[in-house]
Amino acid sequence: MMDLSQAKIRFNRSEESLLKKIGAIADKLNLETYLIGGYVRDKLLKRACMDIDIVCVGDAIKLSKEVAVIYNLPPPTIFKRFGTAMIKAGEFEVEFVGARKESYNKDSRKPIVQNGSLEDDQNRRDFTINALAFSLNKVSWGKMLDPFRGIEDLKNGVIRTPLSPKVTFTDDPLRMLRAIRFASQLKFDISLETLNGIKECADRIEIISQERITTELNKIILSDKPSIGFKLLHEVGLIEKIFPAMARLRGVDYVNGKGHKDNYFHTLQVLDNVAYKSNDLWLRWAAIMHDIGKPKTKRFNNKIGWTFHGHDAVGAGMTPSIFRKLKLPLDHKMKFVQKLVRLHLRPISLTKENITDSAIRRLLYEAGEDIDQLMMLCEADITTKNEGKQKRYLANYELVKEKMNEIEEKDHIRNWQPPISGEEIMDVFNIGPSREVGIIKNAIKEAILDGDIANSYKEAHSFMLNKAKEMGII
Numbered sequence: 001m002m003d004l005s006q007a008k009i010r011f012n013r014s015e016e017s018l019l020k021k022i023g024a025i026a027d028k029l030n031l032e033t034y035l036i037g038g039y040v041r042d043k044l045l046k047r048a049c050m051d052i053d054i055v056c057v058g059d060a061i062k063l064s065k066e067v068a069v070i071y072n073l074p075p076p077t078i079f080k081r082f083g084t085a086m087i088k089a090g091e092f093e094v095e096f097v098g099a100r101k102e103s104y105n106k107d108s109r110k111p112i113v114q115n116g117s118l119e120d121d122q123n124r125r126d127f128t129i130n131a132l133a134f135s136l137n138k139v140s141w142g143k144m145l146d147p148f149r150g151i152e153d154l155k156n157g158v159i160r161t162p163l164s165p166k167v168t169f170t171d172d173p174l175r176m177l178r179a180i181r182f183a184s185q186l187k188f189d190i191s192l193e194t195l196n197g198i199k200e201c202a203d204r205i206e207i208i209s210q211e212r213i214t215t216e217l218n219k220i221i222l223s224d225k226p227s228i229g230f231k232l233l234h235e236v237g238l239i240e241k242i243f244p245a246m247a248r249l250r251g252v253d254y255v256n257g258k259g260h261k262d263n264y265f266h267t268l269q270v271l272d273n274v275a276y277k278s279n280d281l282w283l284r285w286a287a288i289m290h291d292i293g294k295p296k297t298k299r300f301n302n303k304i305g306w307t308f309h310g311h312d313a314v315g316a317g318m319t320p321s322i323f324r325k326l327k328l329p330l331d332h333k334m335k336f337v338q339k340l341v342r343l344h345l346r347p348i349s350l351t352k353e354n355i356t357d358s359a360i361r362r363l364l365y366e367a368g369e370d371i372d373q374l375m376m377l378c379e380a381d382i383t384t385k386n387e388g389k390q391k392r393y394l395a396n397y398e399l400v401k402e403k404m405n406e407i408e409e410k411d412h413i414r415n416w417q418p419p420i421s422g423e424e425i426m427d428v429f430n431i432g433p434s435r436e437v438g439i440i441k442n443a444i445k446e447a448i449l450d451g452d453i454a455n456s457y458k459e460a461h462s463f464m465l466n467k468a469k470e471m472g473i474i
């Protein structure tokens with residue numbers, strides 16, 4: 001629980017001078033003006049925040065223009081459709097909006113905006129903790145208008161809608177995801193009524209664009225303990241609507257009394273483990289995706305029980321279409337996730353056999369510069385509660401890592417390219433681009449990875465000549 005007994009906001013000097021100036025300009029224009037929303041919330045929670053939202057009862061665009069002039073800034077960017085204006089003042093982005101009543105069209109996010117009082121404006125906001133207004137006018141500087149007991153909710157760590165949840169969520173269904181995102185980011189609880197409201201309105205999420213959904217999903221993933229958000233997404237029935245492939249991981253099947261682990265909760269444990277070590281969004285995505293191929297590959301075998309053979313390759317195969325659907329990038333970030341999904345079982349298999357140099361070289365070659373991230377994922381994948389096993393598995397990975405360091409020092413495979421290129425092969429044998437060139441190039445790479453020849457130009461060259469002879473090229 002936060003101690004907000006004083007509920008006082010402490011501004012640093014540059015913030016205070018900016019806000020006081022805005023207040024003075026508002027006084028001059030005779031506009032009742034407040035600091036509102038996320039900035040007030042984050043200041044009270046002592047979290048960093050650079051986006052300042054200002055609401056005034058009246059013409060916000062006029063206010064923003066005047067602030068820009070006094071501050072000698074370029075004119076504000078005006079978003080006519082929303083009646084808002086934005087200026088960049090040093091490190092801050094300040095958004096100005098006139099207090100408004102807003103009601104939404106049932107089937108779209110497009111609001112019908114009408115001017116309103118501060119109270120109207122607070123009513124239409126998403127959560128009590130985001131509806132706090134801090135007065136900027138000189139006579140009332142610092143007065144906090146908190147009609148929904150948002151400060152108490154901040155103290156108690158509660159997310160609650162100011163109006164009935166049904167009204168707030170129907171106005172903008174994305175708020176259901178925002179509630180869960182704030183719960184995950186701030187480690188807050190969602191009030192029971194608000195949680196029930198989300199369950200009731202979950203279907204409405206379908207009118208929200210995938211981009212906005214994915215922005216919230218990524219914020220959940222980037223929170224310190226993302227499982228908080230994903231458990232809530234499951235509890236309210238949103239996960240199957242926004243990310244069905246992940247929802248399919250949920251559940252345990254039994255045959256002859258034998259069950260497998262619930263792969264949804266296992267995945268969340270892996271995700272939390274990775275999140276504890278790294279803030280990299282894409283490594284976290286790799287944790288989410290690592291077992292995504294399990295539902296498709298699940299089989300029961302009377303002798304060995306449940307198997308998920310090939311779930312690594314199947315999961316890697318599913319990665320591009322899932323990224324496309326979620327409007328995630330399809331560039332090297334997707335390729336990175338796909339690679340980790342494809343390789344996530346390889347280090348385990350190395351610990352099960354006698355580790356050969358060639359197996360290590362192959363893994364180093366395939367993982368390339370992502371090897372450390374891959375090992376981080378593999379370690380995070382150890383979720384057994386049995387301490388003995390946990391220690392043994394980690395020790396095995398230490399051994400693999402030691403071996404990798406030795407081989408890397410010796411052979412420099414990590415960012416390695418085979419010493420003979422396709423062009424050179426074509427030149428030497430005077431042939432054009434063909435299947436043969438690929439066969440020879442691959443054979444050289446395999447021979448080096450297997451340790452049959454050294455990783456040197458000389459040995460690769462004579463190997464190439466022999467291979468060409470064998471193929472009848474020379």
Ligand code: CTP
Nearest residue numbers: 037038039053124125126127130131172174175
């Ligand atoms: N808001 C809302 N409904 C939304 C989005 C925003 O009522 N769907 C209101 C809230 O009062 C919110 C403010 O607009 O505090 C600013 O929104 P935004 O900048 O998107 O979020 P923040 O609350 O500032 O939080 P964050 O920056 O973490 O997204």
